[in-house]
Each structure stands twice: as structure tokens, then as C-alpha cells.
Amino acid sequence: MAYEMILTETEGATALIRLNRPKALNALCDQLMRELGEALRAYDADPAIAAIIITGSERAFAAGADIKEMQARTYPQVYFEDFITANWEVVPTIKKPVIAAVAGFALGGGCELAMMCDMIIAADTAKFGQPEINLGIIPGAGGTQRLTRAVGKAKAMDLVLTARMMDAEEAERCGLVARVVPADQLLDEARKVAAKIASLSGPSVAIAKESVNRAFETTLAEGVRFERKIFYSLFATEDQKEGMAAFAEKRPPSFRNR
Numbered sequence: 307m308a309y310e311m312i313l314t315e316t317e318g319a320t321a322l323i324r325l326n327r328p329k330a331l332n333a334l335c336d337q338l339m340r341e342l343g344e345a346l347r348a349y350d351a352d353p354a355i356a357a358i359i360i361t362g363s364e365r366a367f368a369a370g371a372d373i374k375e376m377q378a379r380t381y382p383q384v385y386f387e388d389f390i391t392a393n394w395e396v397v398p399t400i401k402k403p404v405i406a407a408v409a410g411f412a413l414g415g416g417c418e419l420a421m422m423c424d425m426i427i428a429a430d431t432a433k434f435g436q437p438e439i440n441l442g443i444i445p446g447a448g449g450t451q452r453l454t455r456a457v458g459k460a461k462a463m464d465l466v467l468t469a470r471m472m473d474a475e476e477a478e479r480c481g482l483v484a485r486v487v488p489a490d491q492l493l494d495e496a497r498k499v500a501a502k503i504a505s506l507s508g509p510s511v512a513i514a515k516e517s518v519n520r521a522f523e524t525t526l527a528e529g530v531r532f533e534r535k536i537f538y539s540l541f542a543t544e545d546q547k548e549g550m551a552a553f554a555e556k557r558p559p560s561f562r563n564r
């Protein structure tokens with residue numbers, strides 16, 4: 307499929323989506339978000355793809371929603387158009403693992419987009435922040451909620467109320483980021499993680515992802531009940547039999563995603 311604001315490529319079972327508005331620091335305009343959603347849905351439906359990486363440029367993962375596109379919008383417009391909800395909420399609906407590989411600025415909607423992914427791998431150049439307060443608004447794509455769950459109230463308040471940026475090291479320390487790597491190794495690292503995931507059983511990966519995400523939406527008791535049921539369901543797969551047989555027979559498993 308041809309896109310204007312994203313570039314896509316595949317390598318083995320990994321799909322890479324690169325945000326591609328370099329002059330605007332990958333500001334997330336409506337068209338870019340529409341294209342991103344279309345690409346994510348297409349890869350999610352493609353049986354040859356097992357993991358998806360979203361990345362930006364060296365200078366910016368994304369500097370937020372497109373402020374120039376947003377500035378003239380009125381309350382009735384954002385309300386009736388379902389601004390954000392319509393185009394932005396695709397990432398959390400994707401069943402396959404989505405990795406954000408972040409270098410440079412991940413601000414506002416850029417930080418929110420990264421947080422919608424299942425894992426953030428950051429270059430040592432990455433800078434995260436929710437500077438919407440500078441514009442007379444607040445984060446509107448989940449920032450106040452996902453950031454608070456990821457880093458806790460103290461740090462979330464600090465970032466949201468002061469608009470300050472935090473670097474990759476601080477972001478890793480406070481739990482926003484899974485790994486920090488030198489900038490020139492960012493994509494290699496993300497690809498390695500994606501390839502490892504792709505070598506595993508697709509159903510158990512999707513179910514593991516769903517179960518971890520459930521922790522953000524429910525109580526501990528409900529979450530554990532959910533985990534138990536979904537854990538039982540994996541005993542209905544051929545991959546569970548194969549994984550355990552391979553262990554007992556001291557050989558690598560050969561998963562068939564069923």
C-alpha cells in the first residue's frame with residue numbers, strides 16, 4: 307500500500323513503520339495518524355507478520371499532535387469529529403506486539419503514542435514529555451492516565467504540570483522505558499526484540515500481551531482471575547504441547563501458531 311506520511315518495510319516476520327514528516331518533527335497530523343492506523347491494521351491481519359515496530363527519525367519520534375492543524379479547531383468540532391478517538395486509538399486494539407523505538411523528541415501525542423505501544427526501547431538521545439500545558443490544553447491521547455500508571459503520580463504531575471522533558475536515562479529509571487541503547491543501535495535492538503518475539507508461539511504472545519495490559523484496567527483480584535482463565539486456554543493449543551515436549555526432549559520448539 308502507498309502512504310505519504312509513513313514508510314513501511316518488512317524483514318522476516320517483523321514490520322517496521324517509520325513516521326515520515328521530518329520537517330515538522332513528525333508532528334502527528336490527521337493524515338499521518340490515519341495512515342498509521344491503516345498500516346497497523348493491515349499488519350495485524352497479515353499472518354506473515356508477528357511483531358511491529360514504530361519509529362521516527364534521529365531527531366524526533368514525534369513532537370506531538372500537529373499544533374498548526376489543531377489551533378483553529380472549536381469545541382463542537384473536536385467533540386463531534388471524535389478528535390483523537392477516531393484516529394489515535396488504533397494502537398491499543400492491535401493484537402500483535404507493537405514496539406516503539408524512540409530517538410529524539412517524544413512529546414505530547416508523541417509520548418502518548420509511544421505509551422500506547424507494548425514496549426518502549428529508547429535511544430540515549432530520547433526526550434520524553436507532556437508539554438501540552440504550555441499550549442493551554444492538557445494531554446488528550448491518554449497521557450495523564452498512561453504516564454501516571456507507568457511512572458507514578460509524583461513524576462507524572464512533575465511532567466504534566468511543568469512541561470519539562472525527561473531524558474532516556476530518567477525515563478528508564480522511572481519505568482517508562484524498557485531499555486536504553488546508544489542511538490546508532492536503536493533499530494538493531496528493536497529488531498532483535500521483535501525477532502525474539504516472532505520466534506515464539508503467536509497465541510501465547512498475544513495472550514500474554516492482553517493479560518499484562520489487563521493490569522492497567524482492573525483490580526488485582528479481577529486481573530488474576532482473568533490471567534488464570536486465559537492461562538488455562540493456552541492448554542488447548544498445539545504450541546503448548548510442542549513447547550513442553552521440546553523442553554522435555556531437550557530440543558528447540560517449533561511453534562505453528564495454533
Ligand SMILES: CC(C)(O)CC(=O)SCCNC(=O)CCNC(=O)[C@H](O)C(C)(C)COP(=O)(O)OP(=O)(O)OC[C@H]1O[C@@H](n2cnc3c(N)ncnc32)[C@H](O)[C@@H]1OP(=O)(O)O
Pocket residue numbers: 329330331333334369370371372373374390411413414415416418437438440441444445446447449
Ligand atoms: C495529542 C495531544 C492531545 O495530547 C496534544 C498534543 O500533542 S499538543 C503538542 C505537544 N507538543 C509540543 O508542544 C511540542 C511542540 N514542539 C516544540 O516544542 C519544539 O518544536 C521542539 C522542542 C520539539 C523542537 O524545537 P526546535 O528544535 O527549536 O525545532 P522547531 O523549529 O520548533 O521545530 C521544527 C519544525 O517542526 C515544527 N513542529 C514541531 N513540533 C510541532 C507540532 N507539535 N506541531 C506542528 N509543527 C511542529 C515547527 O513548527 C517547525 O516547523 P516550521 O515552523 O519551521 O515550519
